[in-house]
Amino acid sequence: MIDYHIHTNHSIDAEGKLEEYCKRALSIGLEEICFTNHCELDPARDDSYICFNGRREKFTRQGLLRLQDEILEQKRENRNSGLSIKFGIEIGYYKGIEPRLHEIIDGVELDFVLGSIHCLDHICIDSSREHTTYFSKHSAHTMLVNYFQTVEDLVKSNFFNAVGHLDVYKKYGIAYYKDDIDEVIVESLQRIYRMMVEQNIALEINTAGLRRIDQFYPSSMIVKYAREQGLDMITIGSDAHRVEDLGKDIAKGLEYAKSFGFDAVYRFNKKQPIRVKI
Numbered sequence: 001m002i003d004y005h006i007h008t009n010h011s012i013d014a015e016g017k018l019e020e021y022c023k024r025a026l027s028i029g030l031e032e033i034c035f036t037n038h039c040e041l042d043p044a045r046d047d048s049y050i051c052f053n054g055r056r057e058k059f060t061r062q063g064l065l066r067l068q069d070e071i072l073e074q075k076r077e078n079r080n081s082g083l084s085i086k087f088g089i090e091i092g093y094y095k096g097i098e099p100r101l102h103e104i105i106d107g108v109e110l111d112f113v114l115g116s117i118h119c120l121d122h123i124c125i126d127s128s129r130e131h132t133t134y135f136s137k138h139s140a141h142t143m144l145v146n147y148f149q150t151v152e153d154l155v156k157s158n159f160f161n162a163v164g165h166l167d168v169y170k171k172y173g174i175a176y177y178k179d180d181i182d183e184v185i186v187e188s189l190q191r192i193y194r195m196m197v198e199q200n201i202a203l204e205i206n207t208a209g210l211r212r213i214d215q216f217y218p219s220s221m222i223v224k225y226a227r228e229q230g231l232d233m234i235t236i237g238s239d240a241h242r243v244e245d246l247g248k249d250i251a252k253g254l255e256y257a258k259s260f261g262f263d264a265v266y267r268f269n270k271k272q273p274i275r276v277k278i
């Protein structure tokens with residue numbers, strides 16, 4: 001079993017040290033974990049940070065390299081433990097981020113780059129504090145059109161190995177928009193999946209939704225279009241922001257994936273996909 005979406009206390013909204021996650025991974029029998037701390041780079045927002053020893057600093061290439069060193073140290077310590085450890089990152093995508101992203105990550109030996117949408121119009125739609133600021137100005141339909149347009153831009157940018165929590169808008173959208181949130185912008189979604197197939201970008205099955213809204217990200221009405229478009233690459237992650245959530249519902253998530261006909265999950269090494277049968 002693997003977990004490819006994990007935040008440690010290097011992310012401003014997460015807790016738990018690298019070594020605590022590694023210890024926990026061994027105790028629950030995970031074979032491979034990939035740390036994917038946040039990298040938010042929007043200059044219009046005040047969340048572009050990386051944390052060390054409880055202190056936050058501006059997210060820079062130097063900070064990312066320091067994190068890489070800490071992860072390498074954990075790799076060394078766990079050399080003979082049977083646990084494989086990967087160095088990934090979760091980039092909060094917005095259009096126009098690309099030059100800044102090049103500066104920060106080019107040449108850094110990442111194993112896995114996860115691309116996620118957290119913000120629309122610089123407002124974090126998966127934040128308890130901020131989502132109403134965006135939602136109150138847009139119908140569910142307009143929000144969804146804008147969201148999936150941003151996902152198209154993310155996929156086109158060709159920076160990423162996988163798309164994270166593809167329908168994260170429902171985290172607060174279900175309560176806010178009720179049934180209107182269930183609309184699927186089918187043509188846009190089909191284009192997204194076709195581009196993902198062409199560019200070898202995986203779809204993430206994210207189990208955090210189960211802890212919040214009793215649904216996986218993405219839900220079945222979003223996943224089913226993936227298979228129709230020929231997508232067969234998935235990754236899986238708990239999106240743990242604290243140690244006790246590591247590996248949570250991964251087995252369930254794999255069963256969920258199988259129910260759509262996926263027969264493999266992908267691991268990554270230096271951004272190269274590795275197929276593992278499920």
Ligand SMILES: [Zn+2]
Binds near residue numbers: 090116118164165
């Ligand atoms: Zn995320």
Ligand SMILES: [Zn+2]
Binds near residue numbers: 005007
């Ligand atoms: Zn995350």
